[in-house]
Amino acid sequence: xxxxxxxANVPSTPPSGNAGHHRGKPRGPAEQxxxxxxxxxxxxxxxxxxxxxxxVSFPEMDPLVWLETNPLASRSYWQDRAGTIRxxxxxxxxxxxxxxxxxxxTLLRRAQAxxxxxxxxxxxxxxFDGQAGAGEWQGFPASxxxxxxxxxxxxxxxQQLSANLYAESASELQHRQDELIALLEGLRxxxxxxxxxxxVIERDEDLDFAECSSRIRAILHDIEQGHVHKAVLxxxxxxxxxxxxxxxxxxxxxxxITDGSYCFAIEHAGRIFMGCSPERLFFRSGRSVQTESLAGxxxxxxxEAEDAALEASLREDSKLVREHAWVTRYIRGxxxxxxxxxxxxxxxxxxxxxxxxxxxxxxxxxxxxxxxDHQLLDALHPTxxxxxxxxxxxxxxxxxxxxxxxxxYSGVIGLLSGDASELAVAxxxxxxxxxxxxxxxxxxxxxxxxxxxxxxxxxxxxxxFLSAVQG
Numbered sequence: 001x002x003x004x005x006x007x008a009n010v011p012s013t014p015p016s017g018n019a020g021h022h023r024g025k026p027r028g029p030a031e032q033x034x035x036x037x038x039x040x041x042x043x044x045x046x047x048x049x050x051x052x053x054x055x056v057s058f059p060e061m062d063p064l065v066w067l068e069t070n071p072l073a074s075r076s077y078w079q080d081r082a083g084t085i086r087x088x089x090x091x092x093x094x095x096x097x098x099x100x101x102x103x104x105x106t107l108l109r110r111a112q113a114x115x116x117x118x119x120x121x122x123x124x125x126x127x128f129d130g131q132a133g134a135g136e137w138q139g140f141p142a143s144x145x146x147x148x149x150x151x152x153x154x155x156x157x158x159q160q161l162s163a164n165l166y167a168e169s170a171s172e173l174q175h176r177q178d179e180l181i182a183l184l185e186g187l188r189x190x191x192x193x194x195x196x197x198x199x200v201i202e203r204d205e206d207l208d209f210a211e212c213s214s215r216i217r218a219i220l221h222d223i224e225q226g227h228v229h230k231a232v233l234x235x236x237x238x239x240x241x242x243x244x245x246x247x248x249x250x251x252x253x254x255x256x257i258t259d260g261s262y263c264f265a266i267e268h269a270g271r272i273f274m275g276c277s278p279e280r281l282f283f284r285s286g287r288s289v290q291t292e293s294l295a296g297x298x299x300x301x302x303x304e305a306e307d308a309a310l311e312a313s314l315r316e317d318s319k320l321v322r323e324h325a326w327v328t329r330y331i332r333g334x335x336x337x338x339x340x341x342x343x344x345x346x347x348x349x350x351x352x353x354x355x356x357x358x359x360x361x362x363x364x365x366x367x368x369x370x371x372x373d374h375q376l377l378d379a380l381h382p383t384x385x386x387x388x389x390x391x392x393x394x395x396x397x398x399x400x401x402x403x404x405x406x407x408x409y410s411g412v413i414g415l416l417s418g419d420a421s422e423l424a425v426a427x428x429x430x431x432x433x434x435x436x437x438x439x440x441x442x443x444x445x446x447x448x449x450x451x452x453x454x455x456x457x458x459x460x461x462x463x464x465f466l467s468a469v470q471g
Contacts, residue, residue: 029059030189033161038184041163044177046170051094051114051147058161061190063088063152064255067265068195068248069188075248075272076123076148078415079255079263080422081280085155087121087415089148091183093164093176094122097141101130104143105374108416111145112373115416119162122147125266125273125413125426128382128406129395136431136438137407139269145416146266149180150187195246197253197471198435202240206404212458213451215401222397223447229326231388231397234442235458236404241435245469247272250432254468257354262424264413273408275429276464278353279385281412282376285420287367289376291335293328293348294385295444296320296359299460300352307357311350314359319448324348324359326446327384331363334379339365355460373421377412383425386410386442407431409440430465439465 027035033056040054063086067075073091094114098107104126111122124145127133133140151162165180167173207215212235219231248265251274255263258276265274282291298314301307314320328344335342344363351360367376387410388394409431414423430439441461443454 028189030061033058034184034187034189037161037163038181041165041177041180041184044165044173046167046173049168050166051117051120052165052167052173053117053120053162055119055160055162058152058159060154060159061152062252063154064248064252066152068246069190070186072183072186073149074267075265076146076267077248077251077263077265077274078121078123078413080415081260081262081278081424085121085415086153087123087148088152089123089146089150090187091149091179092146093149093180094147094166096145097143099132099142101142101378104377107143107145108372108374108377111416112421114147114166116418119153120147120164121151121153121415121417123264123266123413123415124423125408126377126381126411127408128386128410133269133407134405135407136271136433137405139271140273140407144266144268150183195249196243197250198241198243198245198469200239200466200470201242204238204240206236206238209451209455212455216445216449216451216454218401219397219445220447220449223445228393228397229389230323230384230444230446231394231401232384232386232410232442232444233398233454234386234402234406234410234440237439237441237462239437239439239469241437241469244434245432245437247274247432250274250468251276253471254464257467258428258464259354260351261353261428262413264424264426266413271431271433273413273426273429273431275413275426277413277424277427277429278351278358279383279425279427281380281383281414281423281425283420283422284367284373284376287369287371289335289339289365289367291331291363291365291380293324293331293344293361293363294351294358294383295324295327297356297443297457299356299456300354307352311352311357314350314357315348319446320359322448323444323446324361326389328361328363330384330389331380335363335365338367338371338375338379340368341366353464355463356457373416373423377423381412381425382410385444386425386427388444406440410442428461428464437469 076089
C-alpha cells in the first residue's frame with residue numbers, strides 16, 4: 001500500500017504536433033482539452049514515489065451522462081447536498097481496502113495524506129456492520145478509499161478534467177502511464193442521448209407484510225422488555241429488469257427528484273452501489289464539525305393542505321417527537337468525549353423530500369485537539385437512524401431479525417479533501433448489476449410503532465428509485 005505520498009502538478013503545455021488520437025480532425029473544446037491533458041501525461045517521468053496530477057479546463061457537461069457514455073473502467077460519483085461540488089471518476093489511481101473496523105484509522109490516515117494535496121479528492125465507503133460483503137455484496141470490502149485515475153470535477157468556478165497517477169517505482173509509473181494514456185485515448189468527449197429507461201419485469205421481496213408485521217412485533221417485545229429503545233428494521237427488494245440498467249442515467253433521474261440530497265455511486269466488483277441520501281453523518285473542517293439528528297418520518301401529502309397536516313403531525317406526534325429526542329440525545333452523548341463544545345437549536349426543523357418528510361436538528365461541535373475522522377466515524381456510525389440504540393443491542397437484534405446482508409447499504413460514503421471531510425449515511429440506495437438491482441429501505445421501530453404505518457414507510461422509501469429506473 002502507498003505511503004508518504006507526494007504530488008506534482010505538471011504545468012499545462014501545448015500539445016505536440018503529433019499528439020492525440022483525433023489527429024487530422026477538427027477539434028472541439030473537449031477534444032482539445034483531452035489532447036492537452038494527454039500531452040502532459042506523456043511527459044511524466046519518475047523522480048520520487050508519490051502522486052502525479054495534471055488538470056485542464058473542460059467544457060460544461062453533465063458528469064453523470066459523461067460517466068454513462070464512458071464505461072472504460074470502474075466509475076464513481078459524488079455530489080454534496082448543496083450541489084457545490086460534483087466529482088465523476090473513471091479508473092483507479094490509488095486504492096486502499098480493509099476488512100475490519102480496526103483498519104479504519106490506517107485507511108483514513110493514508111487517504112487524508114493524499115487528500116492534502118491541492119485539488120485532490122478521495123472517495124471513501126464503509127459497510128454497515130464493519131464486515132466484508134457476502135451474497136450479492138460478494139467482493140465488496142468492509143471499507144474502501146479511492147482516487148480516480150480520471151476525474152471530471154465541477155464547482156461554481158467551472159469544470160475541469162484531471163489525470164492522477166500514483167507510482168512507487170519507475171516501472172510502476174511506466175505501467176500506469178500506459179494505462180492512463182489508453183484511458184484518455186478511449187475517452188468520448190461528447191455525451192450521447194439518454195438511454196431508454198428499464199422496465200421491472202420481476203420483483204422479489206425478502207419479506208411480505210405478514211412477515212414484516214411479525215418482525216416488528218418481535219422488536220416491540222424487546223422494547224417492552226427494556227432491552228432496546230429503538231431498532232431499525234430494513235428490507236431488501238430484488239428486481240429483474242427487461243434490459244441492463246443504464247445506472248448513471250438512472251442516478252441522474254433519481255437525483256433530479258430528490259433535491260437537497262447527497263448523490264453518490266461507486267462501481268466495484270462488477271456492480272454499482274448508488275443512491276441519493278438526505279442524511280449527513282458529519283462534515284468536518286479542521287476542528288469544526290457539523291452533524292445532525294434525523295428521525296421521525298411521515299409521507300408527503302397529495303395537496304398543500306394535506307402536506308401541512310402531515311407536517312404538523314411530524315412536529316407534534318408524541319411517538320415521533322420521542323424517537324427524535326432519543327436520537328438527538330444519543331448523538332450528543334457520543335460526541336461529548338471528543339468535543340469541547342456542542343451546540344444545537346432548541347427546536348427541530350422539517351426536511352421535506354419527494355415522497356416523505358423527516359424531523360431534523362442540526363448539531364455543531366468543536367473538537368478537542370488531535371481528534372480526527374476515525375474517532376468521529378467510530379462514535380457516530382452506525383447512527384440511531386439506521387441501527388437503533390443502545391447500538392450494540394440494536395445490532396444484535398437486527399442480526400436476528402433481518403434475513404439479508406446489508407453490505408454498504410446504511411453504511412457511510414463520502415469525500416475527503418484537504419483538511420476537510422464530508423460523510424453521508426448511505427441510505428435511499430441500491431446495488432445494480434446489469435439487469436438486476438437490489439434496493440433497500442428501513443424503518444425505526446420504537447414503542448407505539450404500528451406495522452401498517454411502518455410497511456407504508458418502507459414502500460415510500462423505495463418509490464423514488466423505482467421511478468428513476470422506469471423513468
